[in-house]
Amino acid sequence: MHEGHGFSTLAIHAGQEPDPLTGAVVPPIYATSTYKQDGVGGLRGGYEYSRSGNPTRTALETCLASLEGGSHGFAFASGLAAEDTVLRALLAPGDHVVIPDDAYGGTFRLFDKVASRWGLDYTPVPITNLSAVTACLTESTRMIWVETPTNPLLNIADIAALADLAHRHGAILVVDNTFASPYLQQPLALGADVVVHSTTKYIGGHSDVIGGAVIVDDTELAEPIAFHHNSMGAVAGPFDAWLTLRGVKTLAARMDRHCDNAEAVAEFLARHDAVSAVHYPGLGSHPGHDVAGKQMKRYGGMISFRHAGGEQAAVDVCDRTEVFTLGESLGGVESLIEHPGRMTHASAAGSALEVPSDLIRLSVGIEDVDDLLADLRRALEG
Structure with a gap:
């Protein structure tokens, strides 16, 4: 789908061309775990096993990447699965992360009870205060993690200013865009490196499916995320991807x-x-x-x-x-x-x-x- 199209056109059509065999205007639910190969190593359309790739999930990933202005999208089983994969893919034990001091409770639990046991260090700060963020940066800070608006106090972080600060420090900026949705805010265009979503929320929009997403516009970041997406395996199933894709149209x-x-x-x-x-x-x-x-x-x-x-x-x-x-x-x-x-x-x-x-x-x-x-x-x- 051409980048010049408007948001709603992309939401309805990006990654969702009519089925070439039947003309179906809605992507099918590919409820399959594996795919027939045309000879050893001869993959039809690049699909071999549905943890590694599934056409329904691909349609969703293509659509979400388009809506966020990114080149690579990844659909997960939940928002927290997406967050966990970003941490494992882009950080290492001993690294330090700045997080909001009013982050979503599940995100805090992920840092405090899960990632910390893996050796990740974090510091909660008022994310709206650039001086406070700057003061807690260390030689091991590799990431600034932002929600904007924050959950639940609706504080607003200046994405462009934080992106500039992170990049000057040799770190990356991750923005949880769940509250705003890509319709209201596009962090990559403001300088962010990674966007994460709980697609359970506004993107799915109907309280009937759990899911998460990661979008990037940098191949060097996309490659480790793709590797961990497949290796850790917390991928969106085809029916969940189909429901989310149905929701995003509106x-x-x-x-x-x-x-x-x-x-x-x-x-x-x-x-x-x-x-x-x-x-x-x-x-x-x-x-x-x-x-x-x-x-x-x-x-x-x-x-x-x-x-x-x-x-x-x-x-x-x-x-x-x-x-x-x-x-x-x-x-x-x-x-x-x-x-x-x-x-x-x-x-x-x-x-x-x-x-x-x-x-x-x-x-x-x-x-x-x-x-x-x-x-x-x-x-x-x-």
Whole structure:
């Protein structure tokens, strides 16, 4: 698919040409583990075994690479599988990584409980503070790991500035682009080296499939990632790849509606007496508003806010909503509400990444916005 095409055209067509045999406009689910070879070493289309490559997965990988402006895409069984593979492929024991001090709890657990046992060192820092990031760089720092917006406090990292800092230090910049999606933000174009996604979230978009992705635009980075993708084996299965590919076709349309709804919800929360703080980069009061406006198309569908009544009041709000479903994850068409301190970020309790106990996180879906506002109003007012 030609690079000059627009985002939605690429999402619908990149890697998804009609089947040459039947004309089917949707790529088939290639539910096969192995492939007939035309003689020893004679592979049809380069496929030999579905851990190494599967046509359905290839379609997804091609599409995602196109949407992120990269040349190489890799689809994984989960977002954490994608993250783990990046660490194993690009780092070695003794290396040091800078991570956000409000990273996703699963990412923190991966660094703190898994990668650290392998000999990887890490330092959590306020990723919005370039001076703080610079101060913790060491001779062994090989990577700066960024979420922007961060999960769950919606802080905004300056991707271009961090890319410049990383490269001057001889390190690489990895950006978790899950919250923004490639529709709203394209880190590779801003200087990042690696983009990771939990495709479970906005890319899949329907809360019906688990997946992850890595996209790069550098062959020297792609080669070790490809090797570890195959060698470690946490690849996306063909049905999961097909579901994710189906979801990504409507990503642009969904993201615009997510953003419309989230902007209205954030403004409502900012005016409510029971809310002590709202974290949403689309609000002019957000400290990262200007940077977000520079590097994002819009401000996304994620909001977090703090309840003026404390932890139990926050928990009670989560229990009272009806349209907002109490549940973990995010990025689906349905609105979700959760208490990060007791749910998605429980693994960070007692650490430098512990989140406020009165914090509530919203994944604002694409329902009628008046219903969302009424639901939150009822929940906040008891």
